[in-house]
Amino acid sequence: MNTTPSTHVLIIGAGFAGGMAAVRLAGRSRGRVRVTVVNPRPTFVNRLRLHHVAIGRQVAAPSIREMLGSDVTFVEGWVTALDPDAGRATVTGPEGVRDLRYDRVVLATGSTTEPVPVPGGEHAHGVADLAAAERLRSAFADLPGGADVAVVGGGFTGLETVGELAEARPDLRVRLVTAGEVGGWFGQKAAAHVRTSLDRLDVESVGGSHVRAVEHDRLLLDDGAEVPADLTVWCGGFASPPLAREAGLAVDPAGAVLTDSALQSVSHPQVMAVGDAAHTVAPHGGRFSMSCQFAFPSAAHAADLLRDDALGRADDVPAPLDLGFQGRCVSIGSRAAVLQLTTRDDVATDRAWTGPGVNAFKRFQVRGVVSAIGVARRAPGLIRWPGSGRTAGPVEARVAG
Ligand SMILES: Cc1cc2nc3c(=O)[nH]c(=O)nc-3n(C[C@H](O)[C@H](O)[C@H](O)COP(=O)(O)OP(=O)(O)OC[C@H]3O[C@@H](n4cnc5c(N)ncnc54)[C@H](O)[C@@H]3O)c2cc1C
Incomplete structure (x- = not known):
């Protein structure tokens, strides 16, 4: 068998999805694919x-190089430009600027x-990326006892964040x-x-009204109310890094x-x-939500499609990702x-579990994903x-748009 790599796959980002795609592809492609991963830090976030x-x-930050193993080439740096038509990425890292083909x-x-998205955003902190969480850490630690903290956003991140902040500082x-x-979800x-x-x-x-502005010591709500806030943490949603848009x-x-549902860019199918980088439409018509439940399967599915391609086994129409959610x-x-x-379809049912066993499960889950x-x-x-429990339709039938 010829084991000379025939295809070079570049994976940008070594989070849950990038890490999973890299090790699965390297491990399942019988030496036919050379895998390179670029990530700005050498440790996992x-x-x-x-x-x-x-x-x-303290939060564990394992070495990405060790996590990926010797079959994957790790490059520390940011991909600062991508030319999808030429198959070229510009990487800016500790060793300077270089092009990768x-x-x-x-x-x-x-x-x-x-x-x-409202005036006064410069007064708010965030928690969705490491740099923001580190800035929040020092602002939170500096608060005097009795200060007011407001967490904006009642989604999963807002709920978990408010719980952690309140437990850590009962004096606030x-x-x-x-x-x-x-x-409500x-x-x-x-x-x-x-x-x-x-x-x-x-x-x-404080429910029922939108925040219309953030000030240094309060929030102004749509209904005219004011909420005292010496520190505001905005957990409204996630944004995507600019690379994809800038690459066209x-x-x-x-x-x-x-x-599309085979995770190919609708404008550049080779990409x-x-x-979280992918807006992929689920069988129920909405976007697969940003979560580990999507990150791992989407990464594994992409790795399998790339492997099939490299081994000359690809179908004419790539298989759509078939994924159903089970719980949160x-x-x-x-x-x-x-x-x-x-x-x-990721809709809450009447069934839920609570108690010490669930606390232990959550701790296990958080360690397990790493x-x-x-x-x-x-x-x-x-x-x-x-x-998903549905018959997978043709890939074109579920194109994001
Ligand atoms: C506080 C918090 C709690 C959460 N809790 C849960 C939970 O309980 N369950 C759950 O399922 N989900 C949870 N999530 C969401 C979950 O973290 C994300 O869905 C998940 O991290 C997505 O994985 P990913 O690999 O797509 O992206 P990420 O984990 O964000 O990894 C992306 C990687 O790409 C790198 N990168 C970005 N741009 C570039 C570039 N230009 N060049 C090189 N590298 C780049 C980043 O630095 C990063 O290392 C939570 C999120 C937050 C913020």
């Missing part, structure tokens, strides 16, 4: 624990803190400010648990690559996108967590995921 960074806890590229650039007045009902049982857990941590919930790829308004596990501080079961890449390096075909 577990974004699931960035609110722990914000409260000053590739045959196929996978964008696994993840997401980052969204710019605050911590509020959750959300336009919708607190815990969850089924009844889980929503009640979320609200009780916030009450136990003395988090005051078709992107959504937040900058995520619009892909693939996975994880959300923690509120270190002592409360809820496992909300969902339909495969070790999953090492597991896949040793056993590249091991990771599987639940299907």
